[in-house]
Amino acid sequence: MRHTFNFxxxxxxxxxxxxxxxxxxxxxxxxxxxxTNVQPASFSRLLVVAFGQDLGKRKLGEDYxxxxxxxxxxTAVTSLDEFGPDFARTDSASMQQLLxxxxxxxxxxxxxxxxxxxxxxxxxxxxxxxxxxxxxxxxYYYRVWGYYHTPGYTVTDVEVLLESNLYRTSNGELLWxxxxxxxxxxxxxxxxxxxxxxxxxxxxxKGVLITPQ
Numbered sequence: 776m777r778h779t780f781n782f783x784x785x786x787x788x789x790x791x792x793x794x795x796x797x798x799x800x801x802x803x804x805x806x807x808x809x810x811t812n813v814q815p816a817s818f819s820r821l822l823v824v825a826f827g828q829d830l831g832k833r834k835l836g837e838d839y840x841x842x843x844x845x846x847x848x849x850t851a852v853t854s855l856d857e858f859g860p861d862f863a864r865t866d867s868a869s870m871q872q873l874l875x876x877x878x879x880x881x882x883x884x885x886x887x888x889x890x891x892x893x894x895x896x897x898x899x900x901x902x903x904x905x906x907x908x909x910x911x912x913x914x915y916y917y918r919v920w921g922y923y924h925t926p927g928y929t930v931t932d933v934e935v936l937l938e939s940n941l942y943r944t945s946n947g948e949l950l951w952x953x954x955x956x957x958x959x960x961x962x963x964x965x966x967x968x969x970x971x972x973x974x975x976x977x978x979x980x981k982g983v984l985i986t987p988q
Contacts, residue, residue, distance in 0.1 A: 806953065807974075818985075822851070824854040836962075837854060839970070843975045886937070897928055899925040933960050935956070939953045953973075
């Protein structure tokens with residue numbers, strides 16, 4: 776029997792693999808905790824602070840969380856806009872007084888806990904089926920059934936563990952904490968937007984952020 780390689784089918788099958796991969800979420804909220812011993816209260820002005828050495832990633836995280844808070848009618852400012860890049864180096868006592876002086880009653884922090892990478896081999900798939908649309912016995916004499924392998928490839932899996940916290944400024948009390956897992960070392964706007972939506976939605980759902988009526 777003569778076997779025929781159908782190039783267009785191979786491209787379609789390989790494209791489907793990458794399409795399915797692209798549909799996976801770029802970041803997920805894996806766990807969260809809220810302090811049930813405190814009375815929920817509205818925040819008049821929130822500060823969003825991202826920690827880290829990469830200024831671009833800090834700005835991306837802060838900007839998208841601020842935008843998501845604004846979308847829910849909450850007032851929020853980023854630490855980079857309000858204080859500049861060196862704010863995170865301020866000692867705790869001076870930081871608390873500075874926040875109170877600027878009328879921030881709540882702080883949302885973002886930091887990377889861990890980055891894990893490993894390479895993995897993805898074997899190609901095998902397709903076996905009728906070439907063209909000859910599926911009857913009589914068409915078999917004129918068209919053969921074929922098979923082919925889509926090529927395998929190596930991918931690098933990346934897992935970035937993120938921690939988000941919400942504090943009350945007046946006493947430093949932790950009100951909410953969440954862990955998220957991202958799958959890209961260099962986050963895009965889509966990843967940052969999804970991350971912000973996940974954490975803000977969970978804080979609202981658990982009652983630690985009260986949105987204006």
